Amino acid sequence: MSPLLDVRNLHVAIGDTCVCRDLSLTLEAGQRLAILGRNGAGKSTLLSVLAGLRPPLAGRIHLRGIALARQTPHELAKIRGWLGQQIGDPFASSVLETVLTGRHPHLGRWDWEGPEDLAIAHRALAAVGLSGFGSRHLSRLSGGERQRVAIATLLTQAPQLYLLDEPLAHLDLNHQIAVLELFSTKARTENIALALVLHDPALAARYCDQVLLLHGNGDSETGPAATMLDANRLSRLYGHPLTRIDADGRTVFIPA
């Protein structure tokens, strides 16, 4: 069986800035990939290329053995979900309405959301700790609550590959851990795969088994988390010396 995500010789650029050249990686069901790099290194751009939202300069991306470019947006939406960075909503919609939009790929053209879709949406809200928020308006929520609404929408979409651009943005510590626990449990029990942009190498070490480092000049490194998350490599990545500390079986990296 072909891997969930298969990337070969990918070349991505924004304007004159090269994000990656000759990037190859595979992601199997159940695997969790962390993408690390400095601001502006192109982490978000790479993720939206992997999601099929913008074309790469060169290279090929296969999703479950089929080229990304040969699948319609509708087919793609059943396989992969994408969490973007927050933008405002000019029209006030309720939390439940927003979360139900995740059911779109599963509904026929003339279908309306039924009781099953509602049940899925309520379960997703409960999973991010927003039970009872259904009728609240999005404009009345805090940034962190809105981020959790976006995550609940993604859960409602129920894809097999989750591409998360800064899923922890605006979240406080307890919710950061809760969200990462939620996704890593899903990876274990439901065999989904995960690629996420993170800012904290310690969280990558704790929750991911694969790591992709984007150096910002087109160079990239991929490998198992244990090899990639090394103090020297990360010091070079961020351009700032880091010290690795192991305590209570967890790893943290402290900037000098």
Place this chain on the structure above:
Amino acid sequence: MPARRRALFALLCLVLLALASLGAALMAGSLALGPGEALSALLGHDDSLAGEVVRGLRLPRALAGFACGGLLALAGALMQVLLRNPLADPYILGISGGAGVGALLAMLLGASALLTSGTAFCGAFLAMMLVFGLARGAGSWTQPRLLLTGIIVAAGCGAAITLILALAPERQLPGMLFWLMGDLSQALPPAPDLIALVVVLAATLPFARELNLMAGGMETAQALGVAVGSLRLAIYFLASLATAVAVTCAGSIGFVGLLVPHLTRLALGNDQRLLLPAATLVGGSLLVCADTLARTVAAPQQLPVGVLTALLGVPLFLFLLHRRPA
């Protein structure tokens, strides 16, 4: 989230409202008729003056008003989603400006009403293609760029209109001003407008759920399976076509296209599956009522209907804006 049954019930009520507004338009006027008389005149049981007035004058005018109001409200709702901007209206991208330049040029040269409508449509079409071509440029088509291009083209058309008004002989000015304010007394037969209304509504309704997603953001919509690129092109052209047809028929009637989608949204929510048909019905009914007022309030003098919609619309809109939580 309105369930399908609730949506159908709301639409049924609005259909009754539309029929009531059309009925009132058939009954009111210098020759006032009761409901029974109007109905028998409409059904052709009456060859007297009443029959002629109802079938020959009031019905075409009421239908033209309904179609124009519906087209403008629908175009406004579509533009608001397309530009993701609650202040967007059918005229924001310069279509009415283009039509105005076309119509006024024809009037300046002394053309007939039919020819004036033809040049108005051509002007609207040219403005639409100009904005589309410039906004697209070499590459991508972002919302701020489309909006700015449209506003600049509209401003250019506004200057051209002022120039024509300055150059025009005095006896032509009232006709030109009536056209610019919107006026149904010179409206052409309503068939093209009604057909356009049905076509645009039928073409957009199947994509209403996609439009819900687009209102939340282009990339999110694409990630959820919407073919954003082709859909927004189609919406741009359909909304522009609706605007062009309405403006060609009755001039640039103000505020229906901005106000009606907001009123409907406040009452029924922002689900496009309900909002699009509901705004169409409300817009049609509102314009029929405004036009009935316009020709009866100061009779025998007829007021331009655009003035009435604006006079009703401005305070109502300011009230809604003020009431709305930040």
